[in-house]
Amino acid sequence: MEIPAQDAAHMARxxxxxxxxxxxxxxxPVVGCVVLDVEGRxxxxxxxxxxxxxxxxxxxxxxxxxxxxGGTAYVTLxxxxxxxxxxxxxxxxxxxxxxxxxxxxxxxxPKAAGxxxxxxxxxxxxxxxxxxxxxxxxxxxxxxxxxxxxxxxTWKFAATLDGRSAAEDGTSQWITSPEARADVHRLRAAADAxxxxxxxxxxxxxHLTARPGPTNDPASLGRGSGAGVGRVxxxxxxxxxxxxxxxxxxxxxxxNPGAGAGRGGAGGRRPLRVVVDTRGRTPQDARVLxxxxxxLVATAEDADxxxxxxxxxxxxxxxxxxxxALLEELAAREVVSVFLEGGPTLAGEFLRRGLVDRVVAYxxxxxxxxGRAALGAAGVGTIGEMHRLTFDEISPIGPDVRLIARPATQxxxxx
Ligand SMILES: NC(=O)c1ccc[n+]([C@@H]2O[C@H](COP(=O)([O-])OP(=O)(O)OC[C@H]3O[C@@H](n4cnc5c(N)ncnc54)[C@H](OP(=O)(O)O)[C@@H]3O)[C@@H](O)[C@H]2O)c1
Numbered sequence: 001m002e003i004p005a006q007d008a009a010h011m012a013r014x015x016x017x018x019x020x021x022x023x024x025x026x027x028x029p030v031v032g033c034v035v036l037d038v039e040g041r042x043x044x045x046x047x048x049x050x051x052x053x054x055x056x057x058x059x060x061x062x063x064x065x066x067x068x069x070g071g072t073a074y075v076t077l078x079x080x081x082x083x084x085x086x087x088x089x090x091x092x093x094x095x096x097x098x099x100x101x102x103x104x105x106x107x108x109x110p111k112a113a114g115x116x117x118x119x120x121x122x123x124x125x126x127x128x129x130x131x132x133x134x135x136x137x138x139x140x141x142x143x144x145x146x147x148x149x150x151x152x153x154t155w156k157f158a159a160t161l162d163g164r165s166a167a168e169d170g171t172s173q174w175i176t177s178p179e180a181r182a183d184v185h186r187l188r189a190a191a192d193a194x195x196x197x198x199x200x201x202x203x204x205x206x207h208l209t210a211r212p213g214p215t216n217d218p219a220s221l222g223r224g225s226g227a228g229v230g231r232v233x234x235x236x237x238x239x240x241x242x243x244x245x246x247x248x249x250x251x252x253x254x255x256n257p258g259a260g261a262g263r264g265g266a267g268g269r270r271p272l273r274v275v276v277d278t279r280g281r282t283p284q285d286a287r288v289l290x291x292x293x294x295x296l297v298a299t300a301e302d303a304d305x306x307x308x309x310x311x312x313x314x315x316x317x318x319x320x321x322x323x324x325a326l327l328e329e330l331a332a333r334e335v336v337s338v339f340l341e342g343g344p345t346l347a348g349e350f351l352r353r354g355l356v357d358r359v360v361a362y363x364x365x366x367x368x369x370x371g372r373a374a375l376g377a378a379g380v381g382t383i384g385e386m387h388r389l390t391f392d393e394i395s396p397i398g399p400d401v402r403l404i405a406r407p408a409t410q411x412x413x414x415x
Contacts, residue, residue: 011131017047023190027334029142033060043067057089069097076135078107079115090115104135141337150327158362159374166372179398191339197346198277280305344376352379
């Protein structure tokens, strides 16, 4: 489809605005909107900042006021057509007298879809699919959740340059720098849940809480306030913060004004902690069970455990619990995004099952030569079965490097 340059430019701005909602809109999508007046001048801009708050269209229309009449609205996601916590955006656009609506991505949620059809039925000109790939990327967590009925998974690991996450004697603290660890806390804070295996809980007794530092930390420069994983511009370039960008994402704007609002945001949020523990072996005094954040312990339906905790009973599958069932149960609890912190055994099973949507790797300029690999068995028997990824971003974080990658093929829902 040939896209007029003006449409592409205004939609690119709407996508940028949508990114301001990262980490704070869950369980809602991030959405951005730009409204032009009848002369084609920008009259209003908006984004959805937190669940229960006004939708992007409503914010932009309020800013535009009467100037919206006869104008054009650019929206990154099809305007909703249902009454949830707020009224339908399709009606708001009609009431404002907008003559044309340009949409990037249709709404996959059957409850909310229908906005484009209603607008067309009322004589509004509707164009769909403008900058669809960019708008998909900015909203990827929510679109995975809405389309696949499971939480979106970001697997994070820290390793030496030779891919090891512990020395031969099991010691692993610390491989990466304080700057890299601070960055992890910011990414944790933007997730709805932090997931770890019982092996990690028994070995390290982690808190699994988000303790982001000040947002002016050097590691956050140029990447917003840590809410969400930074996206990068098309092609390969050196960014002002020194990071080398590759891939076809979009810029995650700096200074996310939404962070800290609603259920989340760096600083105020307490993501759910989840331990994957088939037999219920989590020690009663484990730090992950303290009261600094809510915790779910996922155990087998038939596990005989006296553990006093919020238990999520799941069917068994393969070498442990059914991980698809885990992600579906979490989605049912409105967990849109999961930050998977391993360890290697659990991460390998997530990968084997096609349940890793994004990888964030922190690599330290160090070599071990022996010791635990960052990733355990992941269903690869021969080189042709290797899990191929593509890089989205390569950034220096203190003395380390952060790599963001994603599977080369997109996951699909099993029938
Ligand atoms: N460098 C890093 O980024 C990083 C991050 C995290 C951890 N670590 C290190 O990793 C080590 C622990 O890792 P680990 O591999 O031993 O343990 P793990 O991956 O944390 O946990 C594995 C355990 O999870 C349980 N489980 C339940 N369902 C499962 C399923 N479907 N698939 C796989 N496992 C399932 C199994 O125990 P049950 O059968 O008893 O349920 C399994 O043994 C620690 O030394 C820690 O320091 C490093």
